Amino acid sequence: MVATPIGHMGDISARALEVLQSVDCIAAEDTRRTLSLLRHFGIQTRCIACHDHNEKNAAKGLIKLLSEGKNIALVSDAGTPLISDPGFILVRDAINRVDIHVVPIPGPCAAIAALSAAGMPTRKFVFEGFLPAKQAERQRYLSTFQQERRTLVFYESSHRIIALFDDLLEQFGAQRRAALAKEITKLHETFKVGELQQIADWLGEQEVHCKGEFVVILEGASQESDDADRIEARRVLAALLTELSVKKASKVAAQIVNLNKNELYQLALELR
Ligand code: SAM
Numbered sequence: 367m368v369a370t371p372i373g374h375m376g377d378i379s380a381r382a383l384e385v386l387q388s389v390d391c392i393a394a395e396d397t398r399r400t401l402s403l404l405r406h407f408g409i410q411t412r413c414i415a416c417h418d419h420n421e422k423n424a425a426k427g428l429i430k431l432l433s434e435g436k437n438i439a440l441v442s443d444a445g446t447p448l449i450s451d452p453g454f455i456l457v458r459d460a461i462n463r464v465d466i467h468v469v470p471i472p473g474p475c476a477a478i479a480a481l482s483a484a485g486m487p488t489r490k491f492v493f494e495g496f497l498p499a500k501q502a503e504r505q506r507y508l509s510t511f512q513q514e515r516r517t518l519v520f521y522e523s524s525h526r527i528i529a530l531f532d533d534l535l536e537q538f539g540a541q542r543r544a545a546l547a548k549e550i551t552k553l554h555e556t557f558k559v560g561e562l563q564q565i566a567d568w569l570g571e572q573e574v575h576c577k578g579e580f581v582v583i584l585e586g587a588s589q590e591s592d593d594a595d596r597i598e599a600r601r602v603l604a605a606l607l608t609e610l611s612v613k614k615a616s617k618v619a620a621q622i623v624n625l626n627k628n629e630l631y632q633l634a635l636e637l638r
Contacts, residue, residue, distance in 0.1 A: 367453065368439045369446040369473025372579075373551035375406055377474050383407055385471055390436040393428055395443050395452055403441075416440065418452050425456040432466045439471075446475040450495040450521055477519050480547035480581035485559055487585065491517040501529060508537045509628060515586040522580045530582060531566040538562060539595075539624035543585040549578040596633070599623045603634050612638055 368385055371377040386392060387409050393416035394400035400413050416424040428438055442451035460466040481488050497520060498504045511518060522530050534544065540563035548556040558565050562584075569575050602622050606615035616630035623630070 367447050368441050368471040372445045372474045372476050379473050382471050389439040393440045399443050421452050421455045476581050479550045484545035484583050486583045493519045496521050518584040520582040545583040547581040595624045599625045
C-alpha cells in the first residue's frame with residue numbers, strides 16, 4: 367500500500383520509490399496518472415487498473431498473482447490508498463490469505479496534512495471523508511453531529527464547497543470555528559482558519575477561491591458554548607412564544623441564537 371504525493375512530487379518517500387521500482391507490477395486507480403508519476407521518477411514498472419468500478423474483479427486477478435509469489439504495489443491517484451480511495455476489497459481479501467503479506471508504505475494523506483497545520487484540536491478527531499452529494503441527505507447527516515465534541519474532518523471538491531459551507535452554517539451556526547485547507551502542498555496552497563461565516567465569506571469573495579481540492583476541518587461542540595447557547599435560546603424562545611406559534615417562534619429564534627431550527631423547535635415544544 368504505497369502512499370504517493372497529494373501535489374508536491376518532493377513528498378514521495380525514498381521507500382515508496384524503491385518499492386515502486388522493484389515490484390513486479392503496480393495496481394493503480396488510474397493507470398495514466400500513475401504512469402506520469404512513474405515517468406517523473408524514471409520508473410518503468412508495469413501498471414494494472416484497479417479502481418472503484420473493477421475492484422472486485424481486479425482483486426481476484428491481483429490475489430492470483432500475489433499467491434504465485436509476485437509482489438504488487440497498490441497506489442491511488444494521490445495520497446494514501448483506501449483513504450476515500452479504492453483498495454479495501456483487495457486488502458481485505460489479501461489479509462484473509464496467510465500466504466500474502468500486506469505492508470503499508472506510509473506517506474502523504476490530505477486529511478492528516480490539513481490537521482497538522484490548521485491549528486485545530488487534534489487530540490481526538492473523526493474522519494468523515496466525502497459527505498452525501500444530495501443536499502437534503504447531507505443536511506440530515508450533518509445534523510447527527512450537533513453534539514459531537516471531537517474535531518470533524520471532511521473532504522470536498524470545488525463544485526460543492528460553497529454548498530457544504532451553506533450546510534455547515536445552517537447546522538452549526540456562524541460562529542463555530544473551522545479550517546479550510548486548500549490545494550495542500552501545491553502552488554496555491556491556502557489555509558483559512560476562523561469562524562464558519564468568515565471562511566464562507568472568503569469563499570464567496572472570488573470565484574478562484576472555490577477552485578481546487580479542499581479539506582474542511584470543523585471544531586467539535588464545546589460543553590460551555592452548548593450550555594450558553596441553550597440558555598440564550600430558552601430566553602429568546604420564551605419571549606417569542608408569548609406571541610407566536612412553536613413553528614414561527616423557532617424560525618425567528620434561528621435568526622437570533624446559535625442553534626439550528628430543529629433543536630429550537632424541540633426546545634420550543636418543551637417550553638410551550
Ligand atoms: N487518498 C487521498 C488522501 O490520502 O488524502 C484522498 C483521495 S480523495 C479521492 C480526494 C480528496 O482528498 C479531494 O477531493 C480533497 O478533498 C482531498 N485532497 C486530496 N489532495 C488534496 C490537496 N492537495 N489539498 C487539499 N485537499 C486534498
